[in-house]
Amino acid sequence: MFTNNEIIETIDMLDNRHLDVRTVTLSLSLVDCIDSSVGKCCDKVYEKITRVCKRLVPVCESLSKRFGVEIVNKRIAVTPISIIGASCGGYTELCKTLDRAGRELGVDFIGGYSALVHKSATAAENAFLDTLPQALSETEIVCGSVNVASSKTGINLDAVGKLGRVIKDLAYRTRDINSFGCGKLVVFCNAVDDNPFMAGAFTGISEGDCSVNVGVSGPGVVEYEINKHPDYDITSVCELIKRTAFKITRLGQLIGSAAAKELGLPCGIVDLSLAPTPAVGDSVARVLESIGLSRVGSCGTTAALALLNDAVKKGGVMAANRVGGLSGAFIPVSEDAGMIDAVRAGALNIEKLEAMTAVCSVGLDMIAVPGDTSAAVISAMIADECAIGMINNKTTAVRIVPVYGKTVGDEVDFGGLFGTAPIMAVNGGDPSAFIARGGVVPPPIHANKN
Amino acid sequence: MLVAKSKGMWYTAYIMKAVVSVIGIDRTGIIAAVSGKLAEWQINIEDISQTIMQNNFVMIMLVDTSSSALELDKIGAMLQASVEHLGVTVHVQHEDLFNAMQRV
Numbered sequence: 227m228f229t230n231n232e233i234i235e236t237i238d239m240l241d242n243r244h245l246d247v248r249t250v251t252l253s254l255s256l257v258d259c260i261d262s263s264v265g266k267c268c269d270k271v272y273e274k275i276t277r278v279c280k281r282l283v284p285v286c287e288s289l290s291k292r293f294g295v296e297i298v299n300k301r302i303a304v305t306p307i308s309i310i311g312a313s314c315g316g317y318t319e320l321c322k323t324l325d326r327a328g329r330e331l332g333v334d335f336i337g338g339y340s341a342l343v344h345k346s347a348t349a350a351e352n353a354f355l356d357t358l359p360q361a362l363s364e365t366e367i368v369c370g371s372v373n374v375a376s377s378k379t380g381i382n383l384d385a386v387g388k389l390g391r392v393i394k395d396l397a398y399r400t401r402d403i404n405s406f407g408c409g410k411l412v413v414f415c416n417a418v419d420d421n422p423f424m425a426g427a428f429t430g431i432s433e434g435d436c437s438v439n440v441g442v443s444g445p446g447v448v449e450y451e452i453n454k455h456p457d458y459d460i461t462s463v464c465e466l467i468k469r470t471a472f473k474i475t476r477l478g479q480l481i482g483s484a485a486a487k488e489l490g491l492p493c494g495i496v497d498l499s500l501a502p503t504p505a506v507g508d509s510v511a512r513v514l515e516s517i518g519l520s521r522v523g524s525c526g527t528t529a530a531l532a533l534l535n536d537a538v539k540k541g542g543v544m545a546a547n548r549v550g551g552l553s554g555a556f557i558p559v560s561e562d563a564g565m566i567d568a569v570r571a572g573a574l575n576i577e578k579l580e581a582m583t584a585v586c587s588v589g590l591d592m593i594a595v596p597g598d599t600s601a602a603v604i605s606a607m608i609a610d611e612c613a614i615g616m617i618n619n620k621t622t623a624v625r626i627v628p629v630y631g632k633t634v635g636d637e638v639d640f641g642g643l644f645g646t647a648p649i650m651a652v653n654g655g656d657p658s659a660f661i662a663r664g665g666v667v668p669p670p671i672h673a674n675k676n
Numbered sequence: 677m678l679v680a681k682s683k684g685m686w687y688t689a690y691i692m693k694a695v696v697s698v699i700g701i702d703r704t705g706i707i708a709a710v711s712g713k714l715a716e717w718q719i720n721i722e723d724i725s726q727t728i729m730q731n732n733f734v735m736i737m738l739v740d741t742s743s744s745a746l747e748l749d750k751i752g753a754m755l756q757a758s759v760e761h762l763g764v765t766v767h768v769q770h771e772d773l774f775n776a777m778q779r780v
Contacts, residue, residue, distance in 0.1 A: 227723050232778040233697055233736050234729065237767055239777075291749040294769040473777045480776040 511564025554587025
């Protein structure tokens with residue numbers, strides 16, 4: 227039997243501190259759906275997704291009731307469509323097929339409209355990249371990602387240059403919804419094969435047929451625990467975060483194992499994550515503030531985030547059978563109430579966020595910038611993030627929204643979990659000649675380990 | 677999972693244990709209402725404790741639902757509905773949740 231305190235603490239975390247499972251993501255390989263006919267390829271893709279993932283949503287809803295744990299999103303991640311569609315070339319048709327299959331099943335998102343071009347792009351992959359604006363603007367729940375750099379291969383500056391133009395085009399095409407199409411596209415360095423989080427989830431080519439991956443969330447729990455102990459020194463704070471992360475991750479492992487068992491599929495990884503939502507009490511920024519910063523963005527933010535990120539991993543590793551995905555604290559701006567407040571107050575800028583991305587899970591995430599930001603500037607921001615990821619052997623990403631017709635001082639509402647974004651200023655200067663050079667930035671010397 | 681021997685053969689029998697927690701303002705009839713419903717649904721109470729924490733009435737039960745015709749997924753909402761008039765909050769959660777989060 228458990229003590230009353232243990233039971234009440236668990237219920238309090240779930241009911242009052244926003245502890246939830248952010249996503250159960252079914253990873254599904256579509257390699258066996260490749261066909262030279264667009265129609266046949268789409269049919270095979272639709273049939274496989276709706277057959278294998280049929281029970282995903284009902285199983286998650288049943289588990290949610292059994293354990294009293296909210297499972298916020300149910301998602302599907304598939305093999306990069308640039309590979310599946312290379313033979314038939316029907317990329318946008320495949321994108322619409324994914325959208326139709328996902329909506330039929332009632333999932334929240336389906337990821338994998340993706341390409342892996344971190345060394346170089348084939349002609350088919352270049353054609354795929356050109357379809358991104360149309361495909362993502364004409365579908366609802368499909369998410370796309372492009373891996374343009376890695377520590378082993380360097381930075382594909384041609385792809386970086388192209389993605390700047392793709393993002394601008396996507397922003398224009400979705401101008402009626404505050405350019406939100408860009409919220410469904412993420413550009414990676416060192417993308418991972420088993421990421422359960424959107425917009426960057428896809429089933430890597432190294433993965434098996436299918437598996438059930440889980441991403442947990444619980445910044446509110448961590449903030450609450452730290453706030454209870456203002457007298458702790460920083461070593462004790464780290465220990466407290468580890469203990470809390472252990473519990474949070476155990477919840478993810480429980481749900482992941484149970485979902486895999488009920489679906490009759492292999493259990494994949496748990497992403498050791500602290501993922502915020504715009505709700506009050508569910509903010510990573512507030513965790514940093516509870517460590518002792520008056521406002522996120524102040525000096526000390528990078529150090530606080532580094533210790534948080536590391537302690538979350540140390541606590542989570544022992545709680546999960548297999549660890550994977552992005553694993554770390556996320557710092558999206560529009561999806562985090564504390565980040566939004568800090569930007570509004572002028573305390574947090576893109577330069578500080580860039581520094582933060584060097585020590586945490588991903589990168590410049592859900593940041594709204596002026597609509598007149600040039601494609602070259604966006605490409606250069608991507609290049610900067612790629613450089614941080616490439617040199618430091620970590621995943622970095624850019625999910626940036628140049629909101630059409632808006633400028634600094636404006637604010638846009640993306641709705642739901644995507645939150646509100648104040649438009650942030652971008653540093654001046656023109657990097658267009660740098661981006662226009664094209665080519666590949668060679669990998670760093672420490673990539674040559676063999 | 678319980679391993680049981682019957683007619684010379686070993687069988688595995690799944691036992692479904694859940695934690696029922698009832699939190700609210702103390703008043704007469706809470707335990708009677710909850711345990712009455714559990715008995716009606718063939719849910720056996722294996723352990724029970726009751727205390728006052730921070731001015732709240734807190735009752736926690738460990739129950740076995742394996743003899744009940746009801747699925748664990750549905751019991752929580754049904755129990756909450758049947759004690760709604762007492763102004764208490766009821767959770768019915770599989771014990772694995774607490775094993776996972778509170779035990780190494």
